[in-house]
Amino acid sequence: MKALGCIFFLIFSLVFLFLRLSYAVTDTEARFIAGRQLLHLREGEDLPDDLEFHVDTNLTFPNPRLRRAYIALHTWKEAIFSDPYNVTSNWEGADVCSYKGVFCAPALDDPSIDVVAGIDLNHADIAGYLPPEIGLLTDLALLHINSNRFCGIVPKSFNKLELLFELDLSNNRFVGPFPTVVISIPALKYLDLRYNDFEGPLPSELFDKDLDAIFLNNNRFHFHIPENMGNSPASIVVLANNKLAGASPAASARWPRP
Numbered sequence: 001m002k003a004l005g006c007i008f009f010l011i012f013s014l015v016f017l018f019l020r021l022s023y024a025v026t027d028t029e030a031r032f033i034a035g036r037q038l039l040h041l042r043e044g045e046d047l048p049d050d051l052e053f054h055v056d057t058n059l060t061f062p063n064p065r066l067r068r069a070y071i072a073l074h075t076w077k078e079a080i081f082s083d084p085y086n087v088t089s090n091w092e093g094a095d096v097c098s099y100k101g102v103f104c105a106p107a108l109d110d111p112s113i114d115v116v117a118g119i120d121l122n123h124a125d126i127a128g129y130l131p132p133e134i135g136l137l138t139d140l141a142l143l144h145i146n147s148n149r150f151c152g153i154v155p156k157s158f159n160k161l162e163l164l165f166e167l168d169l170s171n172n173r174f175v176g177p178f179p180t181v182v183i184s185i186p187a188l189k190y191l192d193l194r195y196n197d198f199e200g201p202l203p204s205e206l207f208d209k210d211l212d213a214i215f216l217n218n219n220r221f222h223f224h225i226p227e228n229m230g231n232s233p234a235s236i237v238v239l240a241n242n243k244l245a246g247a248s249p250a251a252s253a254r255w256p257r258p
């Protein structure tokens, strides 16, 4: 298993180098990256318990949660192929709270320690994918990565983000079926998936979830308007510009609720 991991790492490094050299990520490459990521996830769909042993670091951290955040952020940085505005170039060293786009706050369950509570990489034009290690950021309340070139799928490990309140993945190149993992994020209130390449049906559970806002427009979802759509407590639901079957006044509704 370890050897396999090493082989994977080698292949990945080569692919990574190749992509760096080729500078821009073409659609073919984006599909290739998505394929590799799927392969990786199939090998270890969930985060392995011994993950931290694979990360040899000399750095010392104020608390173990910031060490886990370091591992997550550095794995993520390795999964970035292009960062034209150098947003992640200061993602070095143990002080993860000083990383650009990374925000720390006192932990909800222990205000004496700081933890990574938010990540905002909006409009960074970054190309890459989301590695499963992002699931180590268990204190994350906000994850905003709109207007980048992230591709591939949303890792299953997002179910570890128990405090995640706002998830904005809009205007990227995510593919595959609706990322059902978001339904299992208990605290999630704001879900923005618009302007991606998600496809297939929408799970009806989405509309039973206690969300405040759901943006799904401009994808390739094809679905019948779910019968339980009226159950959704969301004050805004936008479904426009998908492959809707069955006309409904709700299809492109933005309904303000009292």
Ligand SMILES: *[C@@H]1O[C@H](CO)[C@@H](O)[C@H](O)[C@H]1NC(C)=O
Binding pocket: 058
């Ligand atoms: C780790 O720390 C030791 C002792 O401080 C040092 O000798 C070694 O060079 C460091 N390794 C790296 C990779 O920085």
Ligand SMILES: *[C@@H]1O[C@H](CO)[C@@H](O)[C@H](O)[C@H]1NC(C)=O
Binding pocket: 084, 085, 086
């Ligand atoms: C980013 O860093 C590279 C290499 O250091 C530099 O050539 C480039 O001009 C930087 N881009 C921006 C937008 O700062």
